Amino acid sequence: MEPLLPKKERRFRYPGRKPVPDRQVLCGILFVLHTGIQWEYLPQELGFGSGMTCWRRLRDWHEAGVWQRLHEVLLAELNAAARLDWSWAVVDSSHVRALKRGSRRARPSRPGRAGSKHHLLTYGHGTPLAVILTGGNRNDVTQLMALLDAIPAVRGRPGRPRRKSQAVFADRGYGIYRDQVRARRIIPVIARRGTPHGSGLGVYRWVVERTFAWLHGFKRLRVRWERRADTTKPSSSSPAA
Incomplete structure (x- = not known):
């Protein structure tokens, strides 16, 4: 470092x-x-x-930009050691309780209450690729394309750096972006609306929940104390790196 x-x-x-x-x-x-x-x-x-x-x-x-560069260096080392699973990625979000009012807060059902969200994209083994902080009243699905854009160029092997996986797994709420994901030559593995639950995709999506559990092992990320978003972002980006 x-x-x-x-x-x-x-x-x-x-x-x-x-x-x-x-x-x-x-x-x-x-x-x-x-x-x-x-x-x-x-x-x-x-x-x-x-x-x-x-x-x-x-x-x-x-x-x-220290944390961003550190993240890129670590990803490059993992890629060089063949420790990144490029076949699939997973996306999800998690609500974060905020004890002070400020920007990027509020829950969807109660716009006046404090809260934020962490939106996370991981590779198949659970390695964090991109994390975004928004207010708690922001719908989960709105950040899918932003997360895909936030994936850094991963080096570590001969040839051009990679910036995408072959497929992305998400719950059925993200289905509205299926065509946009496919336009990027990424296979969207998303359950169809109106179909019965139990599609079996949870077998793959659990890795992002595990990564959230790791990140929220940092208590400073599990509960937000800062009022301003620009003081919260450094705390969120450093553990992800």
Whole structure:
């Protein structure tokens, strides 16, 4: 990860206080994301720096594209080791409880209540490919094409980078995008509306639910404390990477 971090020019005339090392700050960021505590309550005795230092470093790394590049590097390594299943991908969403009002919130049935959604696309083994944060009142199916657009170009093997799987699995609500998915030369494996439940596609879709369980093991992602979306996105993107 170190080669991906932005380099800061050293000031010689007025150097100021020496910054907390990036490794310690990263440990502090992961500690907050895992435990779910608020940034200002990060214990100083742990040696990770202050909570605000960790939060600012997380924000700066997000704005510099560190998490996105780290995600691409990890995907390339998995692809080089033949650990990515290109035959199919799975899409789904999960509601996130928000304790403070702000942007990108509200549940569909109660537009005035706080809430957000994580929309996730994974490969067949559950590897996260793309994640999008929206308000809780946004219908799940509206983000399918945006998720497909958000898949990074995966390198790691000779030839052109890959950006799509052979098929995508989703529940029947996503059926309205069947033709658009097919136009991208991706096979849509989506149950038809009006057909009885029990199509058997759940045998494949469970992997995205497992990935949600992994991501929401970070308590900071399971409950949203931030009011603004631009401060929530860094917290969401770092565990996915």
